[in-house]
Amino acid sequence: MLATIKDIAQYVEQEVKLGVWLYNKRSSGKIQFLQLRDGTGFIQGVVVKNEVYEEVWESATQLTQESSLYVTGTVRKDDRSNIGYELSVTGIEIIQIAEEYPITKKEHGTDFLMDHRHLWIRTPRQRAILKIRGEIIRAIQEYLDQNGFTLVDPPILTPTSAEGTTNLFHTKYFDEDAYLSQSGQLYMEATAMALGRVYSFGPTFRAEKSKTRRHLIEFWMIEPEMAFIDHEENLKIQEEFVSHVVQSVLKNCKIELQTLDRDISKLEKVMAPFPRITYDDAIKFLQEEGHEIQWGDDFGAPHETAIAEKFEKPVFITHYPTELKAFYMKPDPNRPEVVLCADLIAPEGYGEIIGGSQRIDDPNLLEQRFKDHHLSIDSYKWYLDIRKYGSVPHSGFGLGLERTVAWICGLEHVRETIPFPRLLNRLYP
Numbered sequence: 001m002l003a004t005i006k007d008i009a010q011y012v013e014q015e016v017k018l019g020v021w022l023y024n025k026r027s028s029g030k031i032q033f034l035q036l037r038d039g040t041g042f043i044q045g046v047v048v049k050n051e052v053y054e055e056v057w058e059s060a061t062q063l064t065q066e067s068s069l070y071v072t073g074t075v076r077k078d079d080r081s082n083i084g085y086e087l088s089v090t091g092i093e094i095i096q097i098a099e100e101y102p103i104t105k106k107e108h109g110t111d112f113l114m115d116h117r118h119l120w121i122r123t124p125r126q127r128a129i130l131k132i133r134g135e136i137i138r139a140i141q142e143y144l145d146q147n148g149f150t151l152v153d154p155p156i157l158t159p160t161s162a163e164g165t166t167n168l169f170h171t172k173y174f175d176e177d178a179y180l181s182q183s184g185q186l187y188m189e190a191t192a193m194a195l196g197r198v199y200s201f202g203p204t205f206r207a208e209k210s211k212t213r214r215h216l217i218e219f220w221m222i223e224p225e226m227a228f229i230d231h232e233e234n235l236k237i238q239e240e241f242v243s244h245v246v247q248s249v250l251k252n253c254k255i256e257l258q259t260l261d262r263d264i265s266k267l268e269k270v271m272a273p274f275p276r277i278t279y280d281d282a283i284k285f286l287q288e289e290g291h292e293i294q295w296g297d298d299f300g301a302p303h304e305t306a307i308a309e310k311f312e313k314p315v316f317i318t319h320y321p322t323e324l325k326a327f328y329m330k331p332d333p334n335r336p337e338v339v340l341c342a343d344l345i346a347p348e349g350y351g352e353i354i355g356g357s358q359r360i361d362d363p364n365l366l367e368q369r370f371k372d373h374h375l376s377i378d379s380y381k382w383y384l385d386i387r388k389y390g391s392v393p394h395s396g397f398g399l400g401l402e403r404t405v406a407w408i409c410g411l412e413h414v415r416e417t418i419p420f421p422r423l424l425n426r427l428y429p
């Protein structure tokens with residue numbers, strides 16, 4: 001088996017064979033410096049003309065950007081290298097000489113890079129983002145598994161909406177109408193009554209006509225749902241959960257965060273508990289700051305950013321007006337014009353990363369809410385059943401994976417947080 005760059009430290013002063021791509025090359029006449037990558041990391045290979053067979057030197061000369069090869073060499077400690085090692089090349093076995101590579105050192109526009117996304121992901125920066133995405137998913141599952149949650153999978157093809165009817169993705173299901181899931185929540189509520197604490201992790205779809213740096217058409221959501229958990233406990237779990245994820249990335253992705261030039265001092269502060277502000281106070285604060293906003297209005301990106309800037313950690317905005325939120329949220333018993341909900345707003349202008357709430361547990365109230373929202377009770381009969389057969393207080397939330405990755409990585413736009421983003425007007429590649 002081939003060695004990997006990630007584990008190269010085990011092989012100091014030994015000969016190894018690696019399967020690699022060449023991503024860059026420099027030559028100083030008698031020495032060629034090969035910048036090599038194998039997916040697990042990056043290493044420099046040094047080919048010295050006087051020290052290798054003629055064919056090895058010739059092979060190195062032929063290599064173009066992204067050519068694939070097996071390289072043999074001796075691992076040397078090298079303090080100038082950012083991984084601490086380099087490879088004294090002794091052998092090269094070319095697999096393929098790559099055609100002229102479209103992505104070069106020069107600056108490329110976003111559309112060009114997006115058209116070449118299948119190649120763009122090979123660059124160190126994109127690789128670092130995808131590694132961190134992987135670590136975030138791992139840490140999410142670690143936290144949930146350690147805290148008694150069972151992973152269950154809600155359906156993707158659904159007969160009804162979960163989050164309003166305006167951005168549903170329509171498709172035919174034989175002779176019936178169907179929609180791609182906007183959220184697995186309603187099904188997660190049903191499974192929570194079977195398993196107690198559950199979570200789903202899967203793709204969700206919203207035909208949003210908005211072209212912003214926070215919106216994807218297809219995005220991945222983690223949706224925990226918990227029986228016998230109220231609003232207050234829901235927030236406690238969310239802050240612990242998010243802290244665990246951020247601290248895991250800091251611990252396990254040092255090199256990747258460095259590749260992205262991420263200011264980690266900001267992430268180090270992300271530890272539970274998180275500050276909270278009610279919707280009422282948030283509106284007052286925004287009005288004082290000169291924003292044109294009234295009680296009853298929803299927050300836009302500039303509002304969320306202004307609120308987030310008051311705090312160093314993510315902040316919960318709680319108790320939104322009932323009118324503004326989804327049909328299933330439980331009104332505050334002391335003040336039914338607001339609901340027992342919270343959005344978690346990330347720092348640094350990254351906006352809402354979590355939406356969550358306590359759910360309505362009273363069947364009569366739920367039925368009324370269907371009427372208020374012009375939803376057909378027939379289609380949601382099964383969902384109403386959850387409230388008829390041993391209804392219990394329960395709560396849950398949905399974390400948007402891509403927005404979380406954008407925030408932790410410090411990215412301009414969510415399009416870089418997923419291998420193949422689905423955006424308004426982009427379905428290729």
Ligand code: 4AD
Pocket residue numbers: 162163182183184185206208214215216217219221223224352353354355356357396397398399400401402403
């Ligand atoms: O706030 P949302 O709409 O909440 C729900 O879907 C609930 N049913 C979740 C639940 O309680 N189980 O979406 C949750 C999160 C948002 O906070 C945001 O991070 C992300 O999903 N999100 C998007 N991310 C990328 N592109 C989009 N178009 C998104 N829409 C929502």
Ligand code: MG
Pocket residue numbers: 343352354355
């Ligand atoms: Mg929301």
